[in-house]
Amino acid sequence: MAAAPRDISEIRQAWREANLAPLWESTSAHRPSPPPETAQLWSWEKIRPLIAAAADVASPAAIERRVLQLVPPHPREEDQQTSRTLCANIQILLPGETARPHRHSMNALRFVLEGSGAVTVVDGKPCPMEEGDLILTPAWTWHEHVHQGAAPIVWLDSLDVPLHRYLGTGAFEPGPVAGMPETVADAAFAVANVVPDTAYATTAYSPVFRYPYASTAAAVAAAPPARDGSRRVRYVNPLTGGSAMELMDCFLVQLDPGATTLPFRTTANSVCCVVEGTGESQIGGDTIRWKKRDIFTLPQGNRIVHASTGGTARLFQVSDRDIYARLGLLREEYGNIAA
Ligand SMILES: [Fe+2]
Numbered sequence: 001m002a003a004a005p006r007d008i009s010e011i012r013q014a015w016r017e018a019n020l021a022p023l024w025e026s027t028s029a030h031r032p033s034p035p036p037e038t039a040q041l042w043s044w045e046k047i048r049p050l051i052a053a054a055a056d057v058a059s060p061a062a063i064e065r066r067v068l069q070l071v072p073p074h075p076r077e078e079d080q081q082t083s084r085t086l087c088a089n090i091q092i093l094l095p096g097e098t099a100r101p102h103r104h105s106m107n108a109l110r111f112v113l114e115g116s117g118a119v120t121v122v123d124g125k126p127c128p129m130e131e132g133d134l135i136l137t138p139a140w141t142w143h144e145h146v147h148q149g150a151a152p153i154v155w156l157d158s159l160d161v162p163l164h165r166y167l168g169t170g171a172f173e174p175g176p177v178a179g180m181p182e183t184v185a186d187a188a189f190a191v192a193n194v195v196p197d198t199a200y201a202t203t204a205y206s207p208v209f210r211y212p213y214a215s216t217a218a219a220v221a222a223a224p225p226a227r228d229g230s231r232r233v234r235y236v237n238p239l240t241g242g243s244a245m246e247l248m249d250c251f252l253v254q255l256d257p258g259a260t261t262l263p264f265r266t267t268a269n270s271v272c273c274v275v276e277g278t279g280e281s282q283i284g285g286d287t288i289r290w291k292k293r294d295i296f297t298l299p300q301g302n303r304i305v306h307a308s309t310g311g312t313a314r315l316f317q318v319s320d321r322d323i324y325a326r327l328g329l330l331r332e333e334y335g336n337i338a339a
Contacts, residue, residue, distance in 0.1 A: 117149020132213025
């Protein structure tokens with residue numbers, strides 16, 4: 001056995017060689033948490049022409065998906081992401097274009113911003129895409145896009161890519177489609193409070209892949225005020241009542257004309273997309289003024305207040321809230337919260 005090292009430099013060297021490190025000398029241990037990240041806004045007015053430019057220079061036939069990522073100016077990691085656990089991207093398809101089938105371990109959703117006439121086929125089920133519709137393409141479902149409308153269609157893509165990257169679970173399979181699973185027709189879920197009693201449906205994600213905007217908007221308009229004073233509905237898996245997908249939790253939020261919400265703070269992260277109306281949101285020390293189709297982030301830990309400034313406003317929100325809840329890490333505060 002080697003002789004025990006005697007002075008501190010010898011001891012440090014011996015620790016390094018044995019893959020040990022003194023915690024008390026770590027620069028990151030026992031430090032206070034960093035301040036919340038600042039919110040980021042992507043104004044539709046500013047990005048729409050830049051989305052059109054993508055259609056000029058790239059074809060889905062060559063690049064699989066014509067997607068622009070929404071990347072804050074100071075991403076945490078080398079790989080780009082919109083929020084701690086979520087990517088948000090913009091995809092555009094021109095009339096006549098298709099995006100061929102593939103599948104992956106990442107959950108994804110599409111929220112239609114502009115245009116109509118496209119169809120996303122999810123495990124063989126055609127899901128028409130109209131403005132404000134939410135389409136789910138859950139983990140390992142085959143999905144492709146076909147656009148037969150008369151004008152370009154643009155939608156928000158959101159995926160749980162950063163979480164998979166962290167957990168080491170990202171995987172991708174290109175088409176052609178093989179091993180298509182059985183699905184249940186959306187019509188079997190079309191009557192409220194009745195669901196099919198079937199062994200085919202998974203409980204890991206909603207067997208309903210399309211949530212039409214007209215129905216969701218009617219539901220949120222009738223919803224009672226939530227704790228912050230907004231009206232909120234959650235997109236759920238009708239078989240479980242839980243989040244529509246395991247790692248992504250979606251909401252439609254309505255602010256009545258002139259409404260201002262109570263201050264709110266949460267450990268969860270969200271990306272918001274303005275579906276209707278105009279307003280402003282105080283997020284930490286910043287105020288974001290928004291209008292239709294603008295997209296902005298709500299990073300965890302910030303004090304948040306939303307206000308409508310032009311009639312009824314509606315925000316689509318995709319979040320990681322359910323992950324925090326299931327891990328016992330969701331902490332939410334309302335009301336008297338210091339900025
Ligand atoms: Fe995909």
